[in-house]
Amino acid sequence: MTLDPHADRPLFRQLADVIRNDIKSGRLAPGVKLRSLHQLAAEHEVGVATVEEALAVLRAEGLIRTQKGRGSFVVEPVDQVEVEINGEAWVSARMPDPAEARELGIPATGVPVLIVEEGDDVRLLAADGHKVHFRPGQK
């Protein structure tokens, strides 16, 4: 599975595709540390900057998280809190701004927020840890 500099798809997207496949297929399990930027660059014969871009793609998709000085890790599933709704409500989602991400303790990219509106009550929830359950008539 070699990268092709002449292909239509950019190198950094091709590399992101390869790693995404490894994650979705389970070859890279949750919690596992990816190889370093330099290792990946050498193995795939691309520049370090190209690898960085590929990892940025995967961070934006919420598949990995990166810690400076440590490395990049496949995201582990978070325990999901079920948010119970009985009455009328609206639910939407969007990306957080940096202040919201900081407040919710989520990465700058990769994790959307759920907005739950019940009357005047509006809740902002990190989407990676919450699931809204609509349960009519069980007050």
Place this chain on the structure above:
Amino acid sequence: MTLDPHADRPLFRQLADVIRNDIKSGRLAPGVKLRSLHQLAAEHEVGVATVEEALAVLRAEGLIRTQKGRGSFVVEPVDQVEVEINGEAWVSARMPDPAEARELGIPATGVPVLIVEEGDDVRLLAADGHKVHFRPGQK
């Protein structure tokens, strides 16, 4: 409002902050075209690559969209379709992978997807055009 190379916050984030403020305050209205990479680089005395990174931040937040050869534009609000739910259902959100984004006709970054599960029925919806309405007892 000059950028500070010695500040704790990286230059590209400082620049993203400046532009985000302009958008949220309305100084940059929906639909408006941003200045070009080179213009922004010259005005703020940073490299073009730094501007690109700043715009990538704003794309990931869903605030702007960029078209090659045209420029970057402040996102215009989309008409929201209300998805009506009467019975039991679960709603969650996450970032799409590239295939899903393409199918839904949304950018690679910036727009989460809403997942609505009603029994065996599972719907994937672009979050920028849908709002889920829980309306119990109105079959």
Place this chain on the structure above:
DNA sequence: TAAAATTTGTGCGTATGTATT
């Protein structure tokens, strides 16, 4: 129609800084 200019995209190399091991 054609050419040129504009604008963003991709890729690399390099240097420096910061955090972790």
Place this chain on the structure above:
DNA sequence: AAATACATACGCACAAATTTT
């Protein structure tokens, strides 16, 4: 202290899409 690893920033070159001349 030293090595490793990621983050930031810049410059350059070329490609690709669009707009203007």
